[in-house]
């Protein structure tokens with residue numbers, strides 16, 4: 001009787017100007033029983049290290065003998081940003097697309113990021129579902145993003161188990177800003193467009209390994225495998241709130257030093273007009289912006305770095321669809 005196999009393979013993502021190969025490691029777990037293929041990647045944005053740590057622990061806990069199907073995992077999808085502890089790659093290496101998460105499904109003859117993405121996309125083409133692990137900037141509430149109206153993706157998002165699910169409109173349904181910011185080239189959006197259910201867990205914030213969040217991430221992945229029938233066991237019914245992102249952002253109108261409102265915490269429900277914090281001129285002490293929310297909803301991101309430039313994002317509020325965790329959003333689903 002076979003117990004399943006694990007292989008770790010080094011693949012070449014691209015070639016750097018010096019001739020050095022940019023490589024990464026792909027882990028493949030084959031269960032003894034046939035089943036779906038799940039592709040998981042982390043650290044497209046290399047400073048977002050919680051996803052990488054989730055995959056290391058997942059590797060130690062996956063009961064290979066019980067697996068039906070194949071899991072393919074890439075813990076460091078973008079070594080360039082990983083080494084720089086950054087979000088984007090230096091312009092000198094990819095001036096056209098400094099953000100890897102805007103180029104999917106990639107292009108084998110394109111820019112550096114497009115080539116790297118095209119290499120990883122080969123795994124997506126044979127996948128039945130994909131998970132793209134990310135984190136936000138300090139301070140962010142863990143949540144899972146999926147494409148609004150994509151029922152199969154929503155099912156995976158619910159299985160992952162975060163309390164907050166963010167439904168992101170795409171393509172014709174999306175606002176102008178969504179198009180202007182190149183969001184159609186996000187990995188999750190491209191996969192959903194290609195008919196592969198896709199979720200983006202945002203595992204709190206970057207640069208630090210956050211124990212609770214990483215543990216929730218490992219549990220979330222195992223539950224996604226159960227939802228896909230790849231591991232035995234039930235998917236527990238969990239409370240969650242579905243909300244929409246991108247609409248409730250609070251933006252700095254002036255530059256200066258930002259002091260977040262004392263006592264304000266991510267995860268709390270805020271009404272419209274809630275004080276988020278104040279921006280001061282550090283030389284004159286004059287208050288130049290009293291920042292308040294313009295939507296009610298769940299505060300899911302709050303800026304921690306104090307030095308801000310006008311136009312910077314201070315906070316994000318998600319607009320609830322179903323505060324009680326009910327399934328009203330299904331009425332809107334079209335697929």
Ligand SMILES: [Zn+2]
Nearest residue numbers: 045048134135
């Ligand atoms: Zn990211």
